[in-house]
Amino acid sequence: MNKTILAIDTATEACSVALLHNRQISAFDELSPRTHTQRILPMIDELLAKANISLKQVDALAFGRGPGSFTGVRVGVGVAQGLAMGANLPVVPVSNLLAMAQAAYEKIGATNVVALIDARMNEVYFAQYERVGQCWQTIVAEQVCSPERAISQIQPKDNTVVVGTGWAAYSQFPDAQLPFLVSDITLPSAKSMLTLAESEFAQGNTQLALQIEPVYLRNEVTWEKLLHKR
DSSP states (O other): OOOOOOEOOOSSSEEEEEEEEEEEEEEEEOTTTTTTTHHHHHHHHHHHHHHTTTTTGEEEEEEOSSSOOOOOOOOOOHHHHHHHHHOOEEEEOHHHHHHHHHHHHHHHHEEEEEEEEEEETEEEEEEEEEEEETTTEEEEEEEEHHHHHHHHOOOTTOOOOESSHHHHOOOOOOOOOSSSOOOOOOOOHHHHHHHHHHHHHHTOOOOOOOGOOOOOOOOOOOOOOOOOOO
């Protein structure tokens, strides 16, 4: 499948865009925790210009649907909706936790991954994944919980790798002395979302712009879709 896929992510401190075009990947990543809204569209424009294509030549749009910061996730969903509606693109939501697991696989061949993002308030966004063949299986479903609760649910496996900001943010994790490799992958990137999105797109697992939803994991947060305001 030779498809063009654009991926964007603003769910954490990182602001990133990536493009799969003619089997080549190009990407931009920045740490810009307070300027996502100012940076994401210029970054997209620059990436498309570099590939000498327009948004209407893209086959699908992937985005980091969370979990992450409330504001960052909202920005990502809003931008994804606007771009997809304007260019009539199918959308592939990608878990930010799974994207970091994919990055660990691509970088160091990790097949057992514990993903932790600092959720503040003494909590983490947490999930555990195992790669079997070409697919990821969820060992512990993504959730928001205390470090202690996460530790109690982790299923230690051979060569388990930790990704995300959550491990270093709370002393409970290193104090638990789990036999894990702590990687230098601390934030998700749009680049690692491309392979996941390409697989979902090939299987027809896409959504319309107005169907996409953010994933906060905290139930008290609400979301109002683009064009649904009156």
